[in-house]
Amino acid sequence: MSDPIKISIRNLYKIFGKNPKSVLHHVENGLSKPDLLEKHKHVLGLQNINLDIEARHIHVIMGLSGSGKSTLIRHFNRLIEPTAGEILIDGQDVMKLNEEELREFRRHNISMVFQKFGLLPHRTVMDNVGYGLAIQGIKGDELKERSQKWIDRVGLTGFEKHYPTQLSGGMQQRVGLARALATDCEILLMDEAFSALDPLIRTDMQTILLDLQKDLHKTIVFITHDLDEALRIGDRITILRDGAIIQDGGPQDIVMRPADDYIREFIRDINRGRVVQIGSIMAEKGSAETSGEPILVSRNLEDALPMVSASPTNAIAVVDDNGQEIGVVTSKDIMSGMERPAVAERAVKFM
Amino acid sequence: MAKEESWIEAFPAMERGDLRELRKAVDSGFREFSADFGPYIEAAFDPLLTFLIWSEKLLLNTPWFIVLAALAAICWYGSKNIKVVIGVIVSFMLIGYFGMWENTMRTLSMILVCTTLSIAFGMPLGILMAMSNKAQAIVTPILDVMQTMPSFVYLIPVVMLLGIGKVPGLIAVVIYAIPPLIRLTNLGIRLVDKEVLEASDAFGASKRQKLFGVQIPLALPNIMAGVNQTIMMALAMVVVASMIGVKGLGQPVLKAINNQQFFLGVMNGLAIVALAIIFDRVTQAYGLRIQKHRNKAH
Ligand SMILES: Nc1ncnc2c1ncn2[C@@H]1O[C@H](COP(=O)(O)OP(=O)(O)O)[C@@H](O)[C@H]1O
Ligand SMILES: [Mg+2]
Numbered sequence: 169m170s171d172p173i174k175i176s177i178r179n180l181y182k183i184f185g186k187n188p189k190s191v192l193h194h195v196e197n198g199l200s201k202p203d204l205l206e207k208h209k210h211v212l213g214l215q216n217i218n219l220d221i222e223a224r225h226i227h228v229i230m231g232l233s234g235s236g237k238s239t240l241i242r243h244f245n246r247l248i249e250p251t252a253g254e255i256l257i258d259g260q261d262v263m264k265l266n267e268e269e270l271r272e273f274r275r276h277n278i279s280m281v282f283q284k285f286g287l288l289p290h291r292t293v294m295d296n297v298g299y300g301l302a303i304q305g306i307k308g309d310e311l312k313e314r315s316q317k318w319i320d321r322v323g324l325t326g327f328e329k330h331y332p333t334q335l336s337g338g339m340q341q342r343v344g345l346a347r348a349l350a351t352d353c354e355i356l357l358m359d360e361a362f363s364a365l366d367p368l369i370r371t372d373m374q375t376i377l378l379d380l381q382k383d384l385h386k387t388i389v390f391i392t393h394d395l396d397e398a399l400r401i402g403d404r405i406t407i408l409r410d411g412a413i414i415q416d417g418g419p420q421d422i423v424m425r426p427a428d429d430y431i432r433e434f435i436r437d438i439n440r441g442r443v444v445q446i447g448s449i450m451a452e453k454g455s456a457e458t459s460g461e462p463i464l465v466s467r468n469l470e471d472a473l474p475m476v477s478a479s480p481t482n483a484i485a486v487v488d489d490n491g492q493e494i495g496v497v498t499s500k501d502i503m504s505g506m507e508r509p510a511v512a513e514r515a516v517k518f519m
Numbered sequence: 520m521a522k523e524e525s526w527i528e529a530f531p532a533m534e535r536g537d538l539r540e541l542r543k544a545v546d547s548g549f550r551e552f553s554a555d556f557g558p559y560i561e562a563a564f565d566p567l568l569t570f571l572i573w574s575e576k577l578l579l580n581t582p583w584f585i586v587l588a589a590l591a592a593i594c595w596y597g598s599k600n601i602k603v604v605i606g607v608i609v610s611f612m613l614i615g616y617f618g619m620w621e622n623t624m625r626t627l628s629m630i631l632v633c634t635t636l637s638i639a640f641g642m643p644l645g646i647l648m649a650m651s652n653k654a655q656a657i658v659t660p661i662l663d664v665m666q667t668m669p670s671f672v673y674l675i676p677v678v679m680l681l682g683i684g685k686v687p688g689l690i691a692v693v694i695y696a697i698p699p700l701i702r703l704t705n706l707g708i709r710l711v712d713k714e715v716l717e718a719s720d721a722f723g724a725s726k727r728q729k730l731f732g733v734q735i736p737l738a739l740p741n742i743m744a745g746v747n748q749t750i751m752m753a754l755a756m757v758v759v760a761s762m763i764g765v766k767g768l769g770q771p772v773l774k775a776i777n778n779q780q781f782f783l784g785v786m787n788g789l790a791i792v793a794l795a796i797i798f799d800r801v802t803q804a805y806g807l808r809i810q811k812h813r814n815k816a817h
Contacts, residue, residue, distance in 0.1 A: 245721055247717060247720060247721060270723075271723040271724075271725060272723065273723070274720070274721060274722060274723035275722065275723035276723075278721075279721070279722065280718070280721040280722075282714050282717070282718055283714075284714050285714075286712075286714040286715050286717060286718030287715070287718075288715060288732075288733065288736075288737075289715075289737070289812055289813040290736045290737065290739075290809075290812065290813060299718075299719075299722060300722040300723075302732075303719075303722050303723055303724050303728055303732075304723075331812035332812075333812055333813070334812070347722075351722070357721075
């Protein structure tokens with residue numbers, strides 16, 4: 169079940185300012201972001217980040233604007249240099265790469281999709297998709313064939329000769345996605361890649377990404393400030409605030425066991441009926457008398473409600489993928505699952 | 520007591536004698552320098568002279584209709600606008616009809632060489648300024664001086680060093696005309712979208728790949744605006760340059776001033792204006808054309 173760790177971040181700190189190293193010890197001793205800014209005129213970007221990212225999964229990093237998401241993701245390919253800490257990819261310390269090695273690493277191991285697309289406006293769709301390959305020195309027919317393959321894959325066939333400004337936002341980001349996939353890197357970084365798109369287009373793009381991921385099994389680090397997006401595509405979710413990790417877990421962990429009021433606030437408005445899975449609320453096997461159709465553990469509350477209502481005992485069995493009975497769910501369980509965790513009133517007001 | 524009053528009444532200037540000595544020392548120093556090194560510096564500019572003469576001969580010795588056809592073709596390539604092309608043909612016909620063909624060719628050749636030189640030196644310098652804040656801090660005040668210093672002033676050392684002729688004239692024109700190209704290259708490269716640059720970095724582009732694949736192409740509309748301004752300024756210098764021996768449309772204008780010949784002055788002046796309009800329209804149309812796909816639509 170569990171895959172090896174692809175990216176590992178250890179004790180990472182990032183401070184912006186004139187002389188970050190000189191104020192690092194204040195931050196290590198727990199000085200807060202506002203205090204650091206006021207007393208030492210430095211901006212705290214990230215503090216004591218420890219994070220493991222599993223290979224072949226989609227790992228979402230979430231947080232409000234300014235929480236340090238972009239700063240964090242740019243450390244993975246060293247677009248930003250850390251003030252302190254280690255970045256290990258496949259066990260190798262990225263900080264030890266020299267300039268030439270870093271370029272090779274970026275060409276072949278890690279690629280990126282940007283919020284505002286970052287396409288080359290003077291090049292056609294074909295040339296944009298082939299950009300990473302061209303940088304590797306690939307030319308001629310091979311370049312064309314490999315670019316065409318990804319143009320087709322993201323559904324842009326027929327638009328090869330168009331320029332980015334002639335395309336809608338959603339189509340431009342497909343170009344960005346195709347460009348990132350074309351280099352066949354194992355790691356894909358996506359910094360709010362869908363945030364600039366309209367909600368309907370955004371959902372489309374999520375679907376495209378999930379479909380591609382079914383065959384490609386990339387290690388994807390996906391940044392978003394949108395919880396619905398995080399829950400839809402994330403295998404695991406890390407939540408940042410003021411440059412620190414405040415919770416790291418599966419989507420069900422975040423929804424059922426929010427670590428603090430900040431996260432409770434985040435999950436306040438989600439549709440729990442759709443998000444919460446039976447596995448998160450079921451009772452022990454045999455704790456109630458079941459009848460009627462059993463339900464799969466990964467289904468959600470909305471699916472379970474009519475089935476439980478139809479059951480004469482108001483309780484149905486929960487089964488795993490193999491049809492093995494692993495628990496029971498009652499209408500009471502569903503009701504309490506629907507209820508959102510209370511947020512302390514004061515915390516909400518001053519959020 | 521008396522002394523104190525005097526510095527209140529009159530500015531405490533340097534003694535006249537001292538000033539004269541200083542002037543003499545600087546002037547004779549520079550004269551000696553130009554006597555010693557003038558020939559070497561002249562020799563260094565020899566290839567430039569060869570290039571100038573070659574381009575002038577080329578334009579003068581080619582039959583007029585071929586030159587006209589070539590000009591029309593270049594204008595078409597640059598602007599893709601039939602009105603501009605027709606305007607160019609009509610203007611040159613008129614210029615030829617009024618007997619100004621040869622001088623126009625000389626001026627055209629001078630402008631072309633000057634623009635080539637300005638691009639050859641101005642673009643790399645602009646790029647350097649964009650890459651380094653230090654370079655920008657050093658070059659910007661020099662450009663300010665180049666643009667505000669009256670051109671006659673820097674004609675003096677140029678003429679002292681190189682005498683009168685095509686090369687000193689050309690150098691004076693380039694000094695006057697190159698600053699906007701340098702500034703706009705610098706600006707254009709600094710304004711390149713940060714996210715596009717970041718994308719280029721993220722895909723492992725080298726500095727060279729970034730410069731030629733992203734920065735210069737994206738800065739090109741601004742660089743073209745710089746080229747346009749450089750050409751306009753070079754044309755504005757045509758009459759001044761003719762004072763130190765640059766042949767072309769400037770000389771008849773100069774002659775017309777000296778001899779009070781209104782018609783001669785106006786006709787040659789109009790020919791310079793026609794050249795300016797043509798260069799302006801073609802470079803601007805080209806600039807717009809390369810920008811077509813770049814304006815952010817959203
Ligand atoms: N180059 C920089 N210089 C100074 N402060 C920066 C810089 N980049 C980011 N920051 C600060 O770091 C914090 C995190 O920024 P960012 O990573 O962009 O957040 P997010 O992507 O989550 O919106 C913000 O407070 C921001 O102002
Ligand atoms: Mg961001």
